[in-house]
Each structure stands twice: as C-alpha cells, then as structure tokens.
Amino acid sequence: MARFNTKAAPRGSTSAVRSSGHTxxxxxxGRGHLRDARSELFLLAVANFVSQQTFYESGADRDDRFGALVRRLAVQDAEWTAGLLAWMRTEGQLRTASLVGAAEYVKARLDAGATDGPANRQVVASVLRRPDEPGELLAYWTARHGRNIPKPVKRGIADAVRRLYHARSLLKYDTGTKGYRFGDVLNVVHAAPDPAKPWQGELFRYALDRRHHPESAEPPVRDRTLCAHRALMALPVAERRGVVTGPGGAERLAEAGITWEALAGWLQGPMDAAVWEAVIPSMGSMALVRNLRNFDEAGVGDEVAATVARRISDPSEVAKSRQFPFRYLAAYQHAPSLRWSYALEQALGHSLRNVPSLPGRTLVLVDRSGSMFFSRLSDRSELTRADAAAVFGTALAMRAEKADLVEFGSTSAAVKYREGESVLKVLDRFHDLGGTDTSGAVRRHFGKHDRVLIVTDEQYGSAGRGPTELIPAGVPVYTWNLAGYRVGHGPSGDGKRHVFGGLSDAAFRLIPMIEAGLDGAWPWLTSSPRPHVGSSGA
Structure with missing residues (x-):
C-alpha cells in the first residue's frame, strides 16, 4: 500500500542557501554547519564592506576569502556568479564589493582560458552604475593586477562610460582628488562617444582638456550646464554669497550643477542657513538625510525644513535613493531636532516595504552580543550589525499578527512594544548583552510558536545542542545572517530550516513564498515566486 508517494504527500520547500553536509x-x-561554495559567497557578499574588519575576521581575511570564492565560482559557475555580481550592485546596494568581484571574475576567467557563460565585458559593464566607478575599477585593477589592462575590462568600462558620462557627472565626480580622472579613463579605454548622444564627443574632449590643459580648457558652448558652471566659477569671491542667497540663487546653483559638497569651497566661507536654503532644492534625498544635523546647526527655517521632511519621507524618493533601512536610524540618532523624527519614521517604514505581515505566532530573536556590536557596518558609519539586527527584527515583529520580540546575548529578555508604536522608539529599548547564547534564548522563549526568526551573525558558543535543534522539526526556523561568516549555527536549504542574508529587507519576501510551498531561489534568478520544479533549490 502506498504510504508516501501520493499526490497529497507533503513536501518541504527549498531555499537557495544550502548546507554542504559537513560540520x-x-x-x-559551538557546533556549526558549513555551506556549499555558492551559499558561502552569497552570505559573505551581501554583508561585506570591502576592507571592513569584523569581530572574528580581519578586513584582509574577509577580502581574501571573498576574492577566492569569486575566482573559484567564476570558472565553475560563470552564469550564477555574473548574476550575483550584477544583483549586488543593484538590488544588493553593495558598490565596492561588486566592483572588486567583477575584476576578480574577469581575472580568473582569463587566467583559466574560460569562454563559456556571460562575456567578461558584460560583467564589467553590469557593475558600473555611478560615473566615478569606471575610475574606481581601473584603480583597483592596476593596484591588484598591474597596469596591463585586458581588452574585456577596457571594453566593459568603455560601455559604462558612454552610459554614465555627462555634464553633471563630470562636475560632481571629475575632481583633483581622484587618481583616475575622467580624462585618464578615456585615455585608457578609448571610449567612442555614443552615436545617440551627439553632445558626448565634445564632452569627452572637454574632459581630456580639463585633465591635461586645465588652464585653457573651454566648455562646449552648446552645453548650458558647463557654461553656467564656468560663469559662476569666474565670479569674484566677494560676490558669490550674494549671488547664492539673492533672487534666483537656487536656480543658478541648480543650472550650474554645483553640489552641496563643492559649495563651501567655492564660497570660501561658512554654510549658513541662507546658503543651505539655496542649495537644498537641488540636493538628492540621500544627501538631505545625511545633512539633517547640518541644517539644524545652521538654523534652516521651519518652512524649508518642512519641505525637506516631505521629500525624505516620500515613498518614491525613498525607493529612488536605495538607502539601507538603518541609514534612517543613523540620521535619527544624529539629528538634534525632533522636527525630523516623524519623517524619518515614515522613511524607515517605506525602506522596509518587503517586510510581510506573518500570520499566527512568531518568535523574533535579535542578536545583541559583543560580536554584533564590535562590527561597524562601514568605516564611515558608527552603526553596527547589532543596530541593523534591531531594525529588521523590530520591523518584522511589529508587522506580524502576533509576535514575541526578544533580544539575546549572554542573557535574553523580551523587548516590549505597542501596536502602532514608532519603530525608532522601540529601538531605544535594546541593550548590549555580551556573549552569544542563542540556544539559551531559544530554550527560554520558544513556546508553541508557528515560526522562529533569528537575526544574528550565527556565532553562538553553546557546547550543547545547536539553537535550531531545540525547535521542533515541524516548526520553520528562518535565520537572517548579517555577517557572512563561514560556519553557521544550523543547517539550511531543505524542510523547515532556511538561512537568508544581507543588510536590506529583500530577504523577508522569501518567507511567505516558502510557507506557501514555493521555493526560494537566488534573488537575481526570479523577481516573483516560482513553483517548485526540483530539489536543488537554486
């Protein structure tokens, strides 16, 4: 009699991050689980800020591990690796790691003589999304692999140059602090102007003149932005503040493409309220969020501040800015005025648009151990992985039908919150809790929950059973890895045990898919749920 092979037989969903079977x-x-090479690279890539030290790994060790995995998989699985690199730069929002990865991908494939899969030229072009990045990639390549630059690298950069170089990008990014100026890039890659952009040939010539003959470089007469910029640059220093703060000053700054970063140097004086109010209309939302403290310290008026608040909390602006959710936490912590609080709360909510409303009872465990606090997210940020874990865990708990939110380290405790309360206010209730007793937190707080979510670096220290082993096999456990270390605290890929990764909220959308019986594929392979078609999960 058939007991298992029936149409109604239950089948566990699979997910992309998979254990290798080795411990x-x-x-x-603690006793942990190794992952296959693709899973290890994915988790490291989505949590890796190049050269950034973590609690357990130096920046150099992480970079070496990342490079080695990219080089290995570039030859073994070119299509998957190329997809990862392009996704990292777009949806993953990881700029430097994707550039480094593309360079190592091409080097490995050229050394191996590999010709299958996506073209090296296409992979290079796919990660170059900002006008300063062609120069960044050239600088990395020459520092790492020497000044002999292969044709696929040159051609991929040339493709990006035609797409990215225009008047405003020239003014913003072609500065004397760069080792590779726009003119240097053009000299190296010999990019021909885009036939669909008849103005680009003159722009390229001007970029070359700015680099090699700055004293005589003349902007193209047909380019209004460059000519307006030159006219403002020619103003006597004594007249500049009056022009900026007078009638039409904001329009003149915008037309001339003068950024807020360059404005103080051009004025050769302080950025007071009137100056900020003139440049604010031409600032992007990311720049606005980063400068809220400066606006307050300068005394920007309430009417202008209200305009700033509307812009930074606008859903379309949040989506366009592509900021990580925790950027709004950083702004909230550093802006002294309360007039930004509600706008930042709204913006944080928009940035967490993928967080689902999970049915039933959910246990959310947020790692607040020392290793999470030690690791800053980047050299330019005071925020840590513990901060990111609190943001994501709180958002998930507050959207769920019924959730218990718990912080854990050496000890553990419930984090109280009320329905409709500000996420940013709840974050103030988290603490630094020392070691990592994940298993102890599970023992203390699990009780007939429908699922468990653990936001962590997975480096628990229990000598006994692992945290996922303490939860009944039929209860789904979702681990969200925020550090990308090699060894995880539990298995992943089949049944009810799944690991996600990254510093954005994109992984959350996979939870309802898996619980609906669908497989969670690599994020760049599908933009919508796919039905189960096999057992690989990838």
Missing part, C-alpha cells in the same frame, strides 16, 4: 565549530566554539 565545523563556530568562532565561539
């Missing part, structure tokens, strides 16, 4: 110790000595 090893975590950095804290």
């Amino acid at each position: 090893a110790l975590t950095h804290e000595g």
Whole structure:
C-alpha cells in the first residue's frame, strides 16, 4: 500500500542557501554547519564592506576569502556568479564589493582560458552604475593586477562610460582628488562617444582638456550646464554669497550643477542657513538625510525644513535613493531636532516595504552580543550589525499578527512594544548583552510558536545542542545572517530550516513564498515566486 508517494504527500520547500553536509565549530566554539561554495559567497557578499574588519575576521581575511570564492565560482559557475555580481550592485546596494568581484571574475576567467557563460565585458559593464566607478575599477585593477589592462575590462568600462558620462557627472565626480580622472579613463579605454548622444564627443574632449590643459580648457558652448558652471566659477569671491542667497540663487546653483559638497569651497566661507536654503532644492534625498544635523546647526527655517521632511519621507524618493533601512536610524540618532523624527519614521517604514505581515505566532530573536556590536557596518558609519539586527527584527515583529520580540546575548529578555508604536522608539529599548547564547534564548522563549526568526551573525558558543535543534522539526526556523561568516549555527536549504542574508529587507519576501510551498531561489534568478520544479533549490 502506498504510504508516501501520493499526490497529497507533503513536501518541504527549498531555499537557495544550502548546507554542504559537513560540520565545523563556530568562532565561539559551538557546533556549526558549513555551506556549499555558492551559499558561502552569497552570505559573505551581501554583508561585506570591502576592507571592513569584523569581530572574528580581519578586513584582509574577509577580502581574501571573498576574492577566492569569486575566482573559484567564476570558472565553475560563470552564469550564477555574473548574476550575483550584477544583483549586488543593484538590488544588493553593495558598490565596492561588486566592483572588486567583477575584476576578480574577469581575472580568473582569463587566467583559466574560460569562454563559456556571460562575456567578461558584460560583467564589467553590469557593475558600473555611478560615473566615478569606471575610475574606481581601473584603480583597483592596476593596484591588484598591474597596469596591463585586458581588452574585456577596457571594453566593459568603455560601455559604462558612454552610459554614465555627462555634464553633471563630470562636475560632481571629475575632481583633483581622484587618481583616475575622467580624462585618464578615456585615455585608457578609448571610449567612442555614443552615436545617440551627439553632445558626448565634445564632452569627452572637454574632459581630456580639463585633465591635461586645465588652464585653457573651454566648455562646449552648446552645453548650458558647463557654461553656467564656468560663469559662476569666474565670479569674484566677494560676490558669490550674494549671488547664492539673492533672487534666483537656487536656480543658478541648480543650472550650474554645483553640489552641496563643492559649495563651501567655492564660497570660501561658512554654510549658513541662507546658503543651505539655496542649495537644498537641488540636493538628492540621500544627501538631505545625511545633512539633517547640518541644517539644524545652521538654523534652516521651519518652512524649508518642512519641505525637506516631505521629500525624505516620500515613498518614491525613498525607493529612488536605495538607502539601507538603518541609514534612517543613523540620521535619527544624529539629528538634534525632533522636527525630523516623524519623517524619518515614515522613511524607515517605506525602506522596509518587503517586510510581510506573518500570520499566527512568531518568535523574533535579535542578536545583541559583543560580536554584533564590535562590527561597524562601514568605516564611515558608527552603526553596527547589532543596530541593523534591531531594525529588521523590530520591523518584522511589529508587522506580524502576533509576535514575541526578544533580544539575546549572554542573557535574553523580551523587548516590549505597542501596536502602532514608532519603530525608532522601540529601538531605544535594546541593550548590549555580551556573549552569544542563542540556544539559551531559544530554550527560554520558544513556546508553541508557528515560526522562529533569528537575526544574528550565527556565532553562538553553546557546547550543547545547536539553537535550531531545540525547535521542533515541524516548526520553520528562518535565520537572517548579517555577517557572512563561514560556519553557521544550523543547517539550511531543505524542510523547515532556511538561512537568508544581507543588510536590506529583500530577504523577508522569501518567507511567505516558502510557507506557501514555493521555493526560494537566488534573488537575481526570479523577481516573483516560482513553483517548485526540483530539489536543488537554486
């Protein structure tokens, strides 16, 4: 009699991050699980800020591990690796790591003589999305692999140059602090102007003149932006502040493409309220968020501040800015005025648009151990992985039908919140809790929940059973890895155990898919749920 092979037989969903079947110790000595190479690279890539040290790995060690994995998979699985790199730069919002990855991808494939899969030229072009990045990639390549630049690299950069170089990008990014100026890039890659952009040939010539003959470089007479910029540059210093703060000053700054970064140097004086109010209309939303403290310190008026608040909390502006959710936490912590609080709360909510409203009872465990606090997200940020974990865990708990929100380290405790309360206010209730007793937190707080979500670096120290082993096999456990270490605290890929990764909220959308019986594929392979078609999960 058939007991299992029936149409109604239950089938566990699969997810992309998969265990290899081998075990090893975590950095804290707990029994952990190794992942296959693709899963290890994905989790490292989505959590890696190049050269950034973490609690358990130096920046150099992480970079070496990242490079080695990219080079290995570039040859073994070119299509998957190329997809990862392009996704990292777009949806993953990881700029430097994707550039480094593309360079190592091409180097490995050229060394191996590999010709299958996506063209090297296309992979290079796919990660270059900002006008300063062609120069960044050239600088990395020459520092790492020497000044002999292969044709695929040159051609991929040339494709990006035709797409990215225009008057405003020249004014913003072609500065004397760069090792590779726009003119240097053009000299190296010999990019021909885009036939669909008849103005680009003159722009390229001007970029070359600015680099090699700055004293005599003349902007194209047909380019209004460059000519307006030159006219403002020619103004006597004594007249500049009056022009900026007088009638039509904001329009003149916008037309001339003068950025807020360059404005103080051009004025050769302080950025007071009137100056900020003139440049604010031409600033992007990311720049506005980063400068809220400066606006307050300068005394920007309430009417202008209200305009700024509307812009930074506008859903379309949030989507366009592509900021990580925790950027709004940083702004909230550093802006002294309360007039930004509601706007930042709204913006944070928009940036967490993928967080689902999970049915039933959910246990959300947020890692607040020392290793999460030690690791700053980047050299330019005071925020840590513990901050990011609190943002994501709180948002998930507050959207769920019924959730228990718990912080854990050496000890653990419930984090109280009320329905409709500000996420930013709830974040103030988290603490630094020392070690990483994930298993202890599960023992203390799990009780007939429908699912468990653990936001962590996975480096638990228990000598006993692992945290996912303590939860009944039929209860789904979703681990959200925020650090990308090699060894995880539990298995992943099949049944009810799944690991996601990254510093954005994109992974959340996979949870309802998996619980609906669909497989969670790599994010660049599908933009919508796909039905189960096999057992690989990838």
